[in-house]
């Protein structure tokens with residue numbers, strides 16, 4: 001492909017429901033939408049998962065825009081590349097900024113697959129299959145409200161429930177869920193809200209048979225996660241800590257986790273995500289696909305990547321309507337009554353952004369051409 005033009009826009013979309021985690025409350029998503037145009041006119045899309053605020057990651061919409069505009073787009077514009085997997089080598093001088101890199105690389109993967117007339121998952125080496133989907137439920141105002149929310153999600157078909165926890169909102173909601181919903185597949189995500197001194201409280205969660213505890217400690221705390229895991233029956237899953245294939249390899253060698261959450265934005269794209277997938281698969285460590293409250297563009301990318309065989313646990317890849325009404329894309333992503341989601345068929349992502357919907361939430365836009 002020859003990268004003839006790249007478009008960048010900032011979109012702001014209100015969420016259907018505000019989402020609260022240990023790091024804050026989000027009522028809308030602000031993100032950079034990237035388009036990559038091949039010389040033939042074929043267009044691919046990518047969604048940057050950096051948010052307006054640096055609360056989950058250091059990157060923000062503004063830093064992503066800056067790095068894309070000043071470094072990443074100039075590195076690829078007008079260049080011919082055999083495959084999307086060649087892009088990361090073109091910006092090795094740029095440190096960090098994984099979410100900005102991932103958005104551009106993933107847009108290139110979409111064009112690459114469209115040019116070959118292949119669904120993106122096949123381009124990644126995986127056959128389409130139904131993707132098991134779970135839901136991530138934010139911190140709610142009260143336990144009864146949380147239980148009502150879970151009842152709705154189970155009725156919608158979702159088969160795995162993840163709740164957000166923080167000190168003071170952990171044991172009681174988990175006990176209440178076990179009480180009301182029995183042994184429903186359940187996991188918790190702390191988004192780094194605990195310290196090693198809280199370890200006793202986390203060990204207390206062992207009696208509830210959770211699938212995993214996601215990211216209990218701080219981002220850089222591999223060693224402390226390993227110590228915590230040694231005293232915990234429940235598997236630890238790392239999300240925020242896993243920023244590269246090397247860090248993933250270190251985490252496994254140290255015993256810092258028994259499960260890994262893959263998010264292409266956090267890892268810097270599909271090339272790095274596939275490397276983490278492959279090393280986990282070789283080590284017999286299950287992976288699952290995380291979510292960042294993406295619009296349908298990022299959601300479709302996540303589904304295609306989830307077709308790889310190492311994704312053996314349900315992902316945070318739920319239906320469009322849980323997040324945005326309407327979603328940016330047609331057709332929307334829907335969940336089946338058995339809690340699975342079909343990968344959109346057709347070339348590339350298999351979904352298209354609807355121009356009027358993009359225009360309605362666009363705050364600014366630029367197009368660069370070679």
Ligand code: OSB
Pocket residue numbers: 056135136189191239290291292293294316317318
């Ligand atoms: O930690 O997995 C996380 C959303 C934003 C930032 C971080 C996380 C999340 C979620 C939501 O848990 C997952 C989703 O439904 O997209």
Ligand code: MG
Pocket residue numbers: 189191214215239240261290
């Ligand atoms: Mg998480």
